[in-house]
Amino acid sequence: MLFDGGFTFANFxxxxxxIFMLFVWLYLLITIFSDLFNRHDISALGKVLWVIVLIALPYIGVFAYILTQSWGMAERKEAQIAHAQTELRRIVGYSPADEIVKLDKLKSAGSITGQEYDRLRARLVM
Incomplete structure (x- = not known):
């Protein structure tokens, strides 16, 4: 018997x-389910079929979803982040023009250098 020795470092x-693989697996499932249920380009029947495949054949289902949908997952995540940033800026009242005015004041006061001003302004204009 391989594990009759009790607690060993190898057993640990x-x-x-x-345990690590379990957490990785759960992370993959949560990521895939969240992507699946946030999609607007798949019908309810398509979502049900994916859920059935993911539950009935978990390994094959996860690998199939990643292989067939991974490019779209990244695009949808980027779009979701951009939408959240835009919505937050709208609610908070953030405006790139206001921030550029603040940067101008900092530059004229000598708080930031010209290089810092250019770098921060470029980030705001993006």
Whole structure:
């Protein structure tokens, strides 16, 4: 018997690896389910079919979803982040023009250098 020796460092490493892999697996499932349910380009039937595949054949389902949908996942995540930033700026009242005026005041007061001003202004204009 391989594990009859009780608690060993090898057993600890195997257990730690198993727990790590469990968390990675749960992260993948949560990521895929959140992407799946936030999609607007798939019908409800398509979502149900993906859920069935992910539950019935978890490994194959996750790998199939990643292989077939990973490029779209990145695009949807970027669009979601951009939308959240725009919505936050709208609610808070953030305006790039206001920030550039603040940068001009900082530059004229000598608080920032010309290089810092150019770098920060370029970030605001993006």
């Amino acid at each position: 490493l195997v257990d730690a690896l198993a």
